Amino acid sequence: MKKSAGTVLIVRPQPSRGLGAFYRNLGITMVATHVQQHGLNAALVDLTFDDLDDHLGAPTGAALFSLYIDDFAQGVKAAQHIRGAQPRTLLAVGGPHATLLRESVFEVTDVFDLVGVGDCLPDAVGAIAEALRTGNRPQSRLISTSDGTARMDVLAPDYSIWPDGRYFAVYPVEFSRGCRQRCPFCTDPVLRRGIALDPVDRTIATLRTLAARHDPVWVRFVDSSMSSLGPDLTRLLTAMIDADLPVQWSAYAYPHDITPELAKLLAAAGCRALFLGIESLADGVRVGKHHTKRPEEVARAVDLLHDHGIFVHGNFIVGLPGETSDTVAQTLAGLRRARFDSIGGGPFFLTPGSTFERRPHKFGIQILDQGWPLRQHINFYDSDHEYFRTATLTQPQMRALSAAFRQQVQDSRLGCWNLSDYALLCWMSVGGHVDDLVRLWNTDDAALSHSQRLVLGVLKEKIGVSASSEAAQFVQLTKNVATMARTTVAA
Ligand code: B12
Ligand code: SF4
Structure with a gap:
């Protein structure tokens, strides 16, 4: 240019x-x-x-x-x-x-x-x-913005800034901004007040524009809480079904929203995977979502989604106020009753702007480094820097419990570790099959070829590409690995 x-x-x-x-x-x-x-x-x-x-x-x-x-x-x-x-x-x-x-x-x-x-x-x-x-x-x-209230963009997204070939053909689309829930660890409700919704026609028009260039088109809805949009979501899903576009997509969702009717509608509208933010299944852990004390409700939601072929990733945070080794064991016991395809998570971090940050004492949080909010973008990379603790755990204890949680999930084969909906969509966007990715995900690193190790390492978010030339080839390399994985199965 x-x-x-x-x-x-x-x-x-x-x-x-x-x-x-x-x-x-x-x-x-x-x-x-x-x-x-x-x-x-x-x-x-x-x-x-x-x-x-x-x-x-x-x-x-x-x-x-x-x-x-x-x-x-x-x-x-x-x-x-x-x-x-x-x-x-x-x-x-x-x-x-x-x-x-x-x-x-x-x-x-x-x-x-x-x-x-x-x-x-x-x-x-x-x-x-x-x-x-x-x-x-x-x-x-x-x-x-005048008062911080959520508002949708007046312009439709123009994705032409992203050159094809470098990036996976997975497009971010939004139907809403803001979140109805107010989980105290999260900053979404602080970023925007209230909820703003795109008119259904505009979202459909965005999907139509994408579908005119790609078949199928892979979409990741970025809405904070897609499944919590009630009748508005039903209108969108119905319009997507009526438009009959080749759109396949994933989104953030919450188990307590999932009814048999919604699961059916989601699948009919092209939903292939959901990311369920669960955080904990134990009593007494400050999560802020309604389902916390009901692991059976989570298990039921996962089953309903599976009935319609939807891949389910569950995300957990270890160390929220109230967490102890007993509550982590309680979450793991709850998880044994569900059949997640994937489970991920990590230790709790206090983030600037969250309810926990603004009222730490109310939640038993002790700040150890008073200037941390202005340095958190640097501390993010320094896992040894201790800037807070809860009444029950220090940060090193959260990290240790989080590592133990991961080990248990893997040892007990409760699901793939951290195969998020995004990684899955990237793989599918280059023609990959879910089963092949799951198989490679669970294969020992030592048994993988060099290309498989690189692709899986990046999809697992364990490594990055080391040179710009390697980056420029990465999507094509993933396509080759996905094609080869299919050929191997066929043979
Ligand atoms: C979808 C999503 C993801 C996706 C996709 C991310 C991506 N890169 O596309 C995934 C799952 C990959 C992801 C990963 C992460 N995410 Co995220 N993510 C979101 C989510 C739900 C939506 C983001 C979005 O696309 N919104 C829609 C766009 C249009 O809004 P926007 O980016 O804010 O832009 C608007 C304005 O900010 C403004 N604007 C934006 N840029 C600019 C620039 C200028 C100059 C101006 C004037 C204005 C302006 O205009 C836009 C409106 O038109 C948000 C929460 C939320 N609801 O915002 C969290 C959120 C942004 N993520 C967050 C975090 C922490 C992460 C991770 C660091 C998590 C981790 N530990 O790995 C990574 C980092 C990823 C990265 N850097 O790319 C935090 C960020 C907190 C912070 N202080 O920065 C959020 C707020 C969630 C939270 N509550 O904690 N994320
Ligand atoms: S964690 Fe999810 S549901 Fe809770 S406030 Fe944040 S975006 Fe909303």
């Missing part, structure tokens, strides 16, 4: 987990969509594949970052690099972590000219376009 001072770079740092490098991210997609709407050139600089310096030879108007906690530190570093090379480039950041930190971003770093808070793209990109036109910096350095 020809560069001009009107070119807007959208810079994506390398993610914390290998598989993340091959996703198309919706926040970045929407940033690009708004930039293009203003008649500006949008160019993706994805640092897994690209060298930032290759894009800094000619003057750039602006560089925009959409960051999560795990890539925030790398994003700041890249912004500082651009500032050094091109002092006049306008630098802006938005996305979940900037939304939670708000003006505190300026305490973390002074590198950004503009911080976007929440679903502010119409205003923020408008201000950036104006700044590029006039040559002046935006009047306000912080742009936010």
Whole structure:
């Protein structure tokens, strides 16, 4: 793409987990969509594949970052690099972590000219376009939605920023923003207040556009709690069935929402996998969801989904307030009654903006490092840094219990370890079969070929690709491994 001072770079740092490098991210997609709407050139600089310096030879108007906690530190570093090379480039950041930190971003770093808070793209990109036109910096350095209320985008996502071949053809689509539940460890209800829904017709139009290019089209709904949308979800699923598009998809869901009718409708609308956020099945652990004390309800939901061929991943957090080794044993006992295809999880981390963070004393949480929220994007990578403890566990104890939990799940063969719906969709998007992935997932590393080890290592989020040339070939390599796995079965 020809560069001009009107070119807007959208810079994506390398993610914390290998598989993340091959996703198309919706926040970045929407940033690009708004930039293009203003008649500006949008160019993706994805640092897994690209060298930032290759894009800094000619003057750039602006560089925009959409960051999560795990890539925030790398994003700041890249912004500082651009500032050094091109002092006049306008630098802006938005996305979940900037939304939670708000003006505190300026305490973390002074590198950004503009911080976007929440679903502010119409205003923020408008201000950036104006700044590029006039040559002046935006009047306000912080742009936010008026009251933090969830609102859907006015523009339909334009995914053309993501070059084919580099990324799995799994597209993020959203039908809603915000979450009706208020789990105290989570920041979703703080990122946006209330719930906003896309009109069904608009979501169907997005799916139609995707289906015009791909058959089948693989979709990961990013809604915080897709199954909790009640009659609105029923309307969407019914419209998807009526539209008869070749869409196959996965989403986040909750066991207590799953009825026989909903399971049937989900499958008929193309649902292939669900991620159930369960966190714990024990009494007395502060989870915030309704099903906690009813493992039999979870087992029933899993069975209902299986009746309709839906793959079920269950996610757990070890160490929430109230957790002890006894409650972990109680969760494992509950899990033995369910038939999850996959189980994953990890130790509890206190996150900036969550209810636990804002009222630690109420939940028996003791803060050991008072300045932690502004450093959490760095501490994220330092598992030895202890910044809090609960009344029952220290962080090292949470980590030890979490490792023991994983060991038990694997030793007792309660399901694949951490075969999330996303990894499954990526595999299926290159023609892979579920059974083959499950078989390879449970094969010893030593018995895998070099290619299988690399693909499985990335899908398991154990390793990342080591060089940009390897990254550029990764989707094709996964396709080869998936094809070979099928051929082996056929032979
Ligand atoms: C889907 C999802 C995933 C998916 C897909 C992620 C992806 N890269 O596409 C998966 C499962 C892979 C995932 C992984 C992770 N996730 Co996640 N994920 C979500 C979820 C549910 C939706 C994200 C989404 O696409 N939303 C829709 C888009 C449009 O919204 P958005 O990104 O916020 O963008 C809007 C605004 O922020 C703004 N905006 C965005 N960028 C910019 C840039 C500028 C310049 C401006 C002005 C504005 C702006 O405009 C957009 C609206 O149009 C959110 C919770 C939520 N409901 O937001 C959690 C969430 C974002 N994830 C979270 C976390 C922690 C992670 C992981 C780090 C988990 C882990 N330990 O590995 C990884 C990191 C992945 C990564 N860096 O890519 C946290 C982030 C917290 C934080 N402080 O950053 C959240 C908030 C969940 C939570 N409550 O804890 N995630
Ligand atoms: S954990 Fe899930 S259900 Fe709970 S508040 Fe967060 S997004 Fe909503």
